[in-house]
Each structure stands twice: as structure tokens, then as C-alpha cells.
Amino acid sequence: MDQTRFEAIVAAYGADPKRWPEAERDAAIAYAAAHAVDLSEARAIDALLGAAPPIAPPGDLLVARIARSRRQNLLAPLAALAACAVMGVIFGYGAGLSAPAQVNAENSDIEQVLSAAFDAPASAWSSEDS
Amino acid sequence: MNDPDGDLIAAIAAGDARAADAFVRRHVHRVTALAQRMLHDPHEAEDVAQEVFLKAWREARRWRPGQAKFQTWMHRVTLNLCYDRLRKRREVSDPDAGAETADPAPGASEMWLAQQRARRVQAALATLPERQRAAIALCHFEEMSQAEAASVLEVSVDALESLLARGRRALHAKLADVARDLMGEVGDGRTA
Known part of the structure; x- marks a missing residue:
């Protein structure tokens, strides 16, 4: 322990040896005892920090709120899965209702093309194959 | 490294709600105190x-013992969330707002003076650069x-000591008059 290191410790951690790094504490205490060290500024800053307002422990309401948020967080994926299933059913049913109309429309388009090309209904061509 | 939270983290990862509650009760004060500071x-x-613990539940499933302590990780997350919020409210202009100067009128109660000092110290701490304040x-x-503090801040111990020393010096410069009063009271034997 030399003067530079002792001053660095006091500047960082203050005048109270309990706050000094454990590995260097004994050496720093011995240094302070053997030398005329001025700790007045460090003590003043310690007093300032000691005058800071205390922080009360949070109440049970916060603990309950955190527990609730955990449960909601756990349920969120299940809720999303259920929503997907419901949407799937709805869209599936809707698609089922609209699908025949689409097929009919496609069939009528084909019929129009064949009629225009060969001047005969499509049923006439299909019966020829059989 | 033996993590004092290791068993609780493993239980939380397995879906144990009681372990989660015990974990919250063990750490909630330190987390909120750091965030409030x-x-x-x-x-x-x-x-x-609340955000820190939500992240902790997710992290518990991935956590591998033997690295840093879980508590160190939680403090780091707390600070990062605080830095985000401080960035968002950067427009706050006057950190001394609301910090009234101590009324020297005779008869003012010691409790009132202590409250005024506490407000001034809090306001001065709020003006420190974030990393110094965190240190x-x-x-x-x-x-x-x-x-552990150096690990939370992700800096070397030397850098931590530099942050502490600069923060303490700045605080003293801002509150030299309060420091004089406090030291005078100590000299007069008015405080312990």
C-alpha cells in the first residue's frame, strides 16, 4: 500500500474502512494508522450520501402484481394458440362456403371459352370422350 | 461459481410458481431500490x-449455472432498463426543480432540515452522469x-473506481454547503 493507492481507495469508497476492498482493507487501515492521512473530504461525502432519502421496501401489492404478470405471461402463448384455432375454424368455414361458387365460376369460364372456340357447349366435347 | 439462487432458478425453469414467488420476495427490494436510485x-x-422479473422468468429456462450469478444478470438488466427510460426522458431540463433550499429560519425543525437535505442530495445525485450514478x-x-459491481456495469474494477471517485467529487462540488452543515453537526455532536 502506498499513498497513491490509499488515496485512490478513499476517493472511490470513502472514509469508512468497511467499504474498502476486502483484499486491501488491512493494508489500507495499517497505512492510515502509520501516516497522517486527511479523510475529512471523504467523510463529508459519506455524510452527504448518508443524507440521501431512504428507500422503503416495496409492498405486497408489487409482489402480487409481478406474480399476476407472470401468470399472464405463461397464459399468453395458450391464448394465442386458442385464438389461432378459432380463426382457423372461422376462415375454414368461410372458405368452405365460398369454394363451390368459385368452382362453378371457373367451370362457366371454361364453358364460355370452349363455346367461343368451337361454337358448341362444353358438354358436347366431354361426351365425345366417353 | 456457487449461485445462491441456483436452486430457485432451476425450480422456476421447471414451472414452480412458489419458487417464483420466493424469488420475487428475495430480490424485489434490491431491484426496485436500484431502479429508484x-x-x-x-x-x-x-x-x-415488473419488467426485470418477466425477463428473469424467460431467462431462467436458458440459464446455465457456473457463469455469472443470476443476481448480477438481474442488476445489469435493471440498469439497462433504467438507461432506456432515462434516454426517453432526456428532455427533463432542470434537475434541481423541486429541490428547495434549506430555510435557515430559526425554529425550523431538524426533521424539516433533514428532509430538505435529502431532497437536495437526491437532486444532486440525479444530475450525475448515469454510469457514475449507477456505480x-x-x-x-x-x-x-x-x-460484483464492476461485473454489473461490465467494466474493470479500475474503471469502477474511476466512476465512483468522479461521482463522489461531483456530488461534493454541488453540495459543499450541505456537507459543511453536516460535518458541523457531527463536530457539534448533534448527530451520531
């Missing part, structure tokens, strides 16, 4: 605490070891 707003500090919060108020 950084943000100076109890409601925001509680919001931060003081971790080392002085949370009484963390040097190595």
Missing part, C-alpha cells in the same frame, strides 16, 4: 421491477463488492 420515481421503479448506487447504497 437511478430514476428517482417510485412508480417507474416498480414498472422496471454509487451499486457500491454505496446496495453495498455490492467491487468485483
Whole structure:
């Protein structure tokens, strides 16, 4: 322990040896005892920090709120899965209702093309194959 | 490294709700206190605490013992969430707002004076650069070891000591009059 290191410790951690790094504490205490060290500024800053307002422990309401948020967080994926299933059913049913109309429309388009090309209904061509 | 939270984390990862509650009760005060020292707003500090624990539940499933302590990771997350919030409210202009100067009128009660000083100290701490404020919060108020505080801040111990020393000097420069009063009271034997 030399003067530079002792001053660095006091500047960082203050005048109270309990706050000094454990590995260097004994050496720093011995240094302070053997030398005329001025700790007045460090003590003043310690007093300032000691005058800071205390922080009360949070109440049970916060603990309950955190527990609730955990449960909601756990349920969120299940809720999303259920929503997907419901949407799937709805869209599936809707698609089922609209699908025949689409097929009919496609069939009528084909019929129009064949009629225009060969001047005969499509049923006439299909019966020829059989 | 033996993590004092190791068993609880494993139980939380397995879906044990009681372990989760016990974990919250063990850490909620330190998390909210650190957030409040950084943000100076109890409601925001509680919001931060809630976010920290939500992240902790997710992290518990991935956590591998033997690296840093889980608590160190939680303090780092707390600070990062505080830094985000401080960035968003950067427009706050006058950190001394609301910090009334001590009324020297005779007859003012000691409690009133202590409250005024506390407000001034809090306001002065709020003006420190975030990293200096975090270093003081971790080392002085949370009484963390040097190595652990340095790990939370992701800096070397030398850099931590530099942050602490600069923060303490700045605080003294801002509050020299309060420091004189306090030291005078100590000299007069008015405080312990």
C-alpha cells in the first residue's frame, strides 16, 4: 500500500474502512494508522450520501402484481394458440362456403371459352370422350 | 461459481410458481431500490421491477449455472432498463426543480432540515452522469463488492473506481454547503 493507492481507495469508497476492498482493507487501515492521512473530504461525502432519502421496501401489492404478470405471461402463448384455432375454424368455414361458387365460376369460364372456340357447349366435347 | 439462487432458478425453469414467488420476495427490494436510485420515481421503479422479473422468468429456462450469478444478470438488466427510460426522458431540463433550499429560519425543525437535505442530495445525485450514478448506487447504497459491481456495469474494477471517485467529487462540488452543515453537526455532536 502506498499513498497513491490509499488515496485512490478513499476517493472511490470513502472514509469508512468497511467499504474498502476486502483484499486491501488491512493494508489500507495499517497505512492510515502509520501516516497522517486527511479523510475529512471523504467523510463529508459519506455524510452527504448518508443524507440521501431512504428507500422503503416495496409492498405486497408489487409482489402480487409481478406474480399476476407472470401468470399472464405463461397464459399468453395458450391464448394465442386458442385464438389461432378459432380463426382457423372461422376462415375454414368461410372458405368452405365460398369454394363451390368459385368452382362453378371457373367451370362457366371454361364453358364460355370452349363455346367461343368451337361454337358448341362444353358438354358436347366431354361426351365425345366417353 | 456457487449461485445462491441456483436452486430457485432451476425450480422456476421447471414451472414452480412458489419458487417464483420466493424469488420475487428475495430480490424485489434490491431491484426496485436500484431502479429508484437511478430514476428517482417510485412508480417507474416498480414498472422496471415488473419488467426485470418477466425477463428473469424467460431467462431462467436458458440459464446455465457456473457463469455469472443470476443476481448480477438481474442488476445489469435493471440498469439497462433504467438507461432506456432515462434516454426517453432526456428532455427533463432542470434537475434541481423541486429541490428547495434549506430555510435557515430559526425554529425550523431538524426533521424539516433533514428532509430538505435529502431532497437536495437526491437532486444532486440525479444530475450525475448515469454510469457514475449507477456505480454509487451499486457500491454505496446496495453495498455490492467491487468485483460484483464492476461485473454489473461490465467494466474493470479500475474503471469502477474511476466512476465512483468522479461521482463522489461531483456530488461534493454541488453540495459543499450541505456537507459543511453536516460535518458541523457531527463536530457539534448533534448527530451520531
